[in-house]
Amino acid sequence: MKKFKLVIIGGGPGGVQAAISAQRYHELKDILVVRHESKAVIPCSIPYIYGTLGSVDKNLMPDRLLCGAKVKVGDAVSIDHNKMTVSFADGERIGYDKLILATGSRPVVPPIPGVDKANVYLVNKDIYCLRDLTQAMEGVRHILVVGGGLTGVEFAVECRKRGHQVTIVELQKYCLQSVYTQELCIRVEASLARQGIAVLTNTFVSSFEGSQKAECAELDSGQRVKCDLVIVCVGVLPNTGLAEHASLDIGSTGGIKVDEFQKTSAPDIFAVGDCAEKYSFFDHQPIAARLASVAIREASIAAANLCSARSRNTGTITVFSTIVGEIAVSLAGLTPSRASELGYDVIVGKAQATSRYPEAIPGGKWLTVELTFDRSSGRLLGGSACGAMTAGEIGNLMASCIFGGLTMEQVTLLPVGTHPWLTASPFACQLTSAAADALHRVGSQQPLNEKQ
Numbered sequence: 001m002k003k004f005k006l007v008i009i010g011g012g013p014g015g016v017q018a019a020i021s022a023q024r025y026h027e028l029k030d031i032l033v034v035r036h037e038s039k040a041v042i043p044c045s046i047p048y049i050y051g052t053l054g055s056v057d058k059n060l061m062p063d064r065l066l067c068g069a070k071v072k073v074g075d076a077v078s079i080d081h082n083k084m085t086v087s088f089a090d091g092e093r094i095g096y097d098k099l100i101l102a103t104g105s106r107p108v109v110p111p112i113p114g115v116d117k118a119n120v121y122l123v124n125k126d127i128y129c130l131r132d133l134t135q136a137m138e139g140v141r142h143i144l145v146v147g148g149g150l151t152g153v154e155f156a157v158e159c160r161k162r163g164h165q166v167t168i169v170e171l172q173k174y175c176l177q178s179v180y181t182q183e184l185c186i187r188v189e190a191s192l193a194r195q196g197i198a199v200l201t202n203t204f205v206s207s208f209e210g211s212q213k214a215e216c217a218e219l220d221s222g223q224r225v226k227c228d229l230v231i232v233c234v235g236v237l238p239n240t241g242l243a244e245h246a247s248l249d250i251g252s253t254g255g256i257k258v259d260e261f262q263k264t265s266a267p268d269i270f271a272v273g274d275c276a277e278k279y280s281f282f283d284h285q286p287i288a289a290r291l292a293s294v295a296i297r298e299a300s301i302a303a304a305n306l307c308s309a310r311s312r313n314t315g316t317i318t319v320f321s322t323i324v325g326e327i328a329v330s331l332a333g334l335t336p337s338r339a340s341e342l343g344y345d346v347i348v349g350k351a352q353a354t355s356r357y358p359e360a361i362p363g364g365k366w367l368t369v370e371l372t373f374d375r376s377s378g379r380l381l382g383g384s385a386c387g388a389m390t391a392g393e394i395g396n397l398m399a400s401c402i403f404g405g406l407t408m409e410q411v412t413l414l415p416v417g418t419h420p421w422l423t424a425s426p427f428a429c430q431l432t433s434a435a436a437d438a439l440h441r442v443g444s445q446q447p448l449n450e451k452q
């Protein structure tokens with residue numbers, strides 16, 4: 001029986017980062033990465049295969065990222081944590097000293113009659129499924145996207161770029177409502193409309209009609225939407241079959257239960273990424289946040305802790321970023337309404353400026369930043385950036401400020417660099433200005449004598 005010092009089950013972002021970090025922290029060479037796919041795809045850019053990239057082959061995760069770790073393409077079917085072995089569908093059994101589970105997630109299949117029809121596609125992170133979808137789109141006119149979350153919206157935009165007639169059907173009042181504020185959702189939907197994408201919200205598909213293929217979707221309202229192809233993007237569920245089979249504890253959002261060191265309930269077994277339970281940075285309660293960025297952070301933590309406890313996960317801060325037509329959007333941490341639900345007395349500051357200066361420099365775009373602070377401690381809880389392409393990096397900067405526990409005053413005085421082509425003007429840095437706005441609002445609510 002072969003044995004490895006470290007076996008990682010999963011070749012997605014979590015598994016790959018675990019292999020990289022294990023080598024970095026421990027100079028460990030004896031590592032096996034196990035995955036189903038002969039070639040791994042980059043999951044975040046899957047929607048862009050269909051418009052911008054044009055082919056699945058331009059969206060592969062190269063094995064050189066694994067820095068020499070061995071790869072087994074196979075299906076791990078069981079773990080014996082007493083004997084410290086993993087068994088595979090091909091009959092092989094492999095021993096481990098340490099095991100990291102990075103088994104990821106799979107798409108939710110909604111219980112809609114007709115969802116199993118030939119032209120109804122789920123978004124699997126698998127090269128062959130994704131290639132099938134590329135071929136199926138050829139010559140198709142009407143594409144229906146079920147689910148207006150980040151994945152659904154990104155698919156809709158890319159399909160529209162190819163010239164298809166696209167309709168999104170979304171259960172909630174707005175697309176992206178589960179991650180963004182209402183104001184941001186409205187801006188996103190306006191951009192979708194400008195691109196000619198039809199958006200039907202507050203409704204759901206009750207059935208797909210057609211003989212072999214779905215030809216139209218019937219909505220709960222009775223409305224019928226023509227479709228030649230359907231892409232279903234209604235969320236993901238953690239892959240916990242292996243862990244459950246090995247009697248590992250499962251958390252309340254369905255992920256493998258882990259402690260702050262990413263250790264599971266079984267000795268020498270860690271779990272990271274979409275398959276692992278996550279806990280909010282703010283109240284340490286379980287949250288369902290399945291992002292590659294989160295998977296990579298957890299994988300670094302698990303790898304650091306393989307031999308002894310060195311790195312602690314103090315909680316997940318999500319950053320949801322996307323681009324919809326001409327606008328980029330990012331939201332870090334809590335929305336104002338979520339912060340209020342958690343019991344914070346919220347104060348919001350806002351600022352807007354062009355992304356380049358002076359305005360005569362070409363290519364500048366407006367960027368609006370909104371920051372949410374806790375009034376009593378002054379600490380930053382969340383923030384959004386919307387408009388120019390710098391939104392993504394500003395969102396990441398907000399997450400860093402939240403992680404560092406920075407207050408209104410501290411964000412106002414954040415040292416930032418400026419350049420006419422790269423940032424807002426030194427007088428108008430959107431982040432520091434939004435914090436200054438919040439500070440001003442707090443100050444203006446105090447009686448004059450208290451201000452002195």
Ligand SMILES: Cc1cc2nc3c(=O)[nH]c(=O)nc-3n(C[C@H](O)[C@H](O)[C@H](O)COP(=O)(O)OP(=O)(O)OC[C@H]3O[C@@H](n4cnc5c(N)ncnc54)[C@H](O)[C@@H]3O)c2cc1C
Pocket residue numbers: 009010011012013014015034035036037040043044045046047074075076077102103104105106123125151239242272273274275290291292293294295321
């Ligand atoms: C369309 C789309 C767009 C996205 N965009 C973004 C984005 O912009 N930003 C972002 O942060 N996140 C994004 N995400 C989310 C991100 O893709 C996931 O959070 C990320 O892939 C999780 O990584 P992971 O390693 O935990 O799991 P996965 O990527 O799901 O990988 C799981 C791995 O485990 C393997 N595996 C599972 N079970 C077994 C077994 N029994 N035996 C062997 N191998 C097994 C699989 O073969 C696979 O290699 C997007 C997701 C999708 C689908």
